[in-house]
Amino acid sequence: MASQNDHQITKNKNFCQSLGHAWDGIIDLFKEERNFRFHTCAAMTVVVIGLILHVSLEDWSWLLVAIFAVLVMEGVNTVVENMVDLEVGHHYNLRAKHIKDIAAGCVLVTSFFAAIIGCIVFIPVLLRLV
Numbered sequence: 001m002a003s004q005n006d007h008q009i010t011k012n013k014n015f016c017q018s019l020g021h022a023w024d025g026i027i028d029l030f031k032e033e034r035n036f037r038f039h040t041c042a043a044m045t046v047v048v049i050g051l052i053l054h055v056s057l058e059d060w061s062w063l064l065v066a067i068f069a070v071l072v073m074e075g076v077n078t079v080v081e082n083m084v085d086l087e088v089g090h091h092y093n094l095r096a097k098h099i100k101d102i103a104a105g106c107v108l109v110t111s112f113f114a115a116i117i118g119c120i121v122f123i124p125v126l127l128r129l130v
């Protein structure tokens with residue numbers, strides 16, 4: 001596991017070190033980003049519902065694509081926010097606003113995609129049950 005206090009600025013020495021830093025990144029995302037925690041909870045709920053409703057293998061593929069697309073997009077949004085903050089700090093900047101709003105809009109578009117996939121997968125299964 002990579003330490004957050006080792007002040008490393010050189011390239012990683014091996015795959016395990018790379019993996020450790022990547023894991024630290026996921027932990028940071030989870031600790032610091034409320035939206036990432038929300039999307040993780042939503043993803044786990046979808047997985048539980050999928051297991052209960054015995055959705056098909058093809059449907060699982062679509063659900064997993066939707067889940068990981070949202071989580072990855074949320075991570076990219078966080079990277080963009082951090083890079084903008086690193087550059088402009090706490091000053092109001094119109095370009096910073098555009099960049100952050102567009103990144104947030106991309107998360108929203110991906111979430112719509114995930115919601116549509118959820119409807120396509122779950123509505124027919126639920127209709128068969130009633």
Ligand SMILES: Nc1ncnc2c1ncn2[C@@H]1O[C@H](COP(=O)(O)OP(=O)(O)OP(=O)(O)O)[C@@H](O)[C@H]1O
Pocket residue numbers: 035077081088089090091092093094096097100101104
């Ligand atoms: N430096 C800045 N200059 C101008 N507008 C800014 C700046 N920083 C943030 N904003 C505005 O405030 C909004 C929220 O800021 P930010 O994305 O940092 O917060 P957040 O709560 O982490 O957002 P999200 O809910 O998307 O994770 C941005 O979408 C943007 O409109």
